[in-house]
Amino acid sequence: MLTVATGNKAVAAAVKAAKPAVVAAYPITPQTEIVEQIAEYVTAGEMDARYIPVESEHSAMTACIGASITGVRSFTATSSQGLLYMHEMLHWAAGARLPIVMANVNRALGPGWNVWAEHTDAFSQRDTGWLQFFVSTVQEAYDTTLMAFRIAEDTGILLPVMVNLDGFVLSHIMQSLETVEIGDYIPPMVLPHKIDVDNPAGYGTLTGPNDHFKFRWEIERAMRHSPSVIRDAEEEFARRFGRKYGPTDEYLCDDADVLIVSMGTLGKEAEVAVDILRKEGVKAGSMRIRWFRPFPELDIRGRDLVVLDRGYSFGFGGVLTDSIKSRYRDASIFSVVAGLGGQEVTYDDIAEFVRNRRMNEEYWFGVDA
């Protein structure tokens, strides 16, 4: 059905279609609308799920873990400080191989108190073992949330998935949305190690170094296998519903000399900058990274990269820049730190970054000369 919705409402609609058995959440700006809408679905009888209001995000994730280990689908949503409050349990969810899906509406961290878009919250959870996707439109938020359940629950993966959408910029914008009848796109969840009262087993017991090490290697093995599962989920989605997704969203990249590399909504704004630059004779392209973990293979050979970083590792560099540099040591990068705390970054600004690029340097937009 074709309709209009905000990013938050689109996520809620996708969750409704995915039919989780349990949703546990604590409200936080700018995510609140997602769980409010889900609570309304449950109250109205449109969703046959148990909605557990909890006293904190730590408890929200713990409730999802408790539900998931019984072999049922679970979902939560959060932002910013809430995501950080969950941190300990994010490691637990991945370590226990529980395919929980979470929407994280990206928001800066305090102090000073700031409710606007920034990717630091998600980046700070980079090494927890969660798969992370970043989306750029209301439609993509809906589609990716649906795909997230299928990917997480694949028996070759069994890892939690985080779908990231920019706070306010995407969570609160209204755009067109085509909802789908998902049919059997997400197969019933089968958790091989679910709690079974007829076969008692120990969970979370003391685990010696050798076994612990093996468990960690198993997580990485699943991560290394995940690109094929994600691609399969994306291809099947395209086959059934007509919309194609991949590890990156590339706009005029084939013949480009300079690529604007970004994540989230800045990637769409960058496409407008590409159109402006092309008119000036600059062969620019936009490469928006959709999968942050697992980090995808990128075709960047021989091109200048202008990387837009909406999150920073203090004492080192931009987090997206860092991921690209670690994998592609020879990459020629102009690292632009921009959009922190909801800083306004326009297509004109992005075009200007490209025109004035200084390769292998870093630039803080609005601060540096």
Next chain:
Amino acid sequence: MFEIRIHSRGGQGGVTAARLLAMAAFLDKKHATAAPFYGAERRGAPVTSFVRIDEEPIKIYSQIRSPNLIVVLDASIMDTVDVLQGIQEGGTVLINSPHPVHLPGVNVLSIDLTGIALSVDLVVSGSPILNTPVLGALAKMDVISRESAESAIRDMFSDERNVKAAEAAYKELIL
């Protein structure tokens, strides 16, 4: 692309007006986005919302800098906010006011949306509702079609007084 900036105060319905407008444009088979700028929201604080309407899909997320049309739901905002900032040459300002307003160098249309809301008793918690009547005025200005304006209102609100107010605004606005 047609770009509209809506100025209101928190609680007056500027954000909802933007969403209704985008919905109506969408029903007109156009592409549209509605994006409120959220600051520290509180009732009475100035709020800005942005609506873009185009034949092509819209990729821009940044704020509107050169609007074709500016809608002012509360004329008293003009005491503290430069509502005309960045207005395109030949751009129009639609102001909710019982009196004609003159602003040098721009086309000004005024309409008493507050009076219209009160006349059909469209009042919630003591405040007249402005977001549905303004859609009637925007339909008269051909920003959206009259039919889509009414459908968008009915889609969001079941109270028919909203449609009545929009119709009254459609009739009352003098172009």
